[in-house]
Amino acid sequence: MSAAGWFIVLLAFVCANLPFVNQRLFGVVPVPLPAATGRKAPKKSAWIRIGELIVLYFAVGALGFMLEARAGNRFDQEWQFYAITFSLFVVFAFPGFTYQYLVKRR
Numbered sequence: 001m002s003a004a005g006w007f008i009v010l011l012a013f014v015c016a017n018l019p020f021v022n023q024r025l026f027g028v029v030p031v032p033l034p035a036a037t038g039r040k041a042p043k044k045s046a047w048i049r050i051g052e053l054i055v056l057y058f059a060v061g062a063l064g065f066m067l068e069a070r071a072g073n074r075f076d077q078e079w080q081f082y083a084i085t086f087s088l089f090v091v092f093a094f095p096g097f098t099y100q101y102l103v104k105r106r
Helices: 003-021 046-071 079-092 094-102
Strands: none
Touching: 003 046, 003 079, 003 094, 046 079, 079 094
8 A cells, every 4th residue: 555545544544533532623613612501611512523524534535536646546436435435434433432422531
């Protein structure tokens, strides 16, 4: 596998976890969140995180297609390719999901 392929895999891993490790939209734009009740800090909703995950999947895919076309051997893909790569992207997001929703914090 070429360096560009490994770069896309690493970028996919980072981008899949990005929605879960911060409270900003795409890690950059602050999101106005409703005030939290009690002592807990406000958090982005799960729907915003899912939307970010989908947008980042397409952004990483577009970059991958660009690198593949630049190498000169771009191949046509069918629905199976997209189903598998999206599933892999969701699996890559598991560490961030675990950190955000399953790890207890005091």
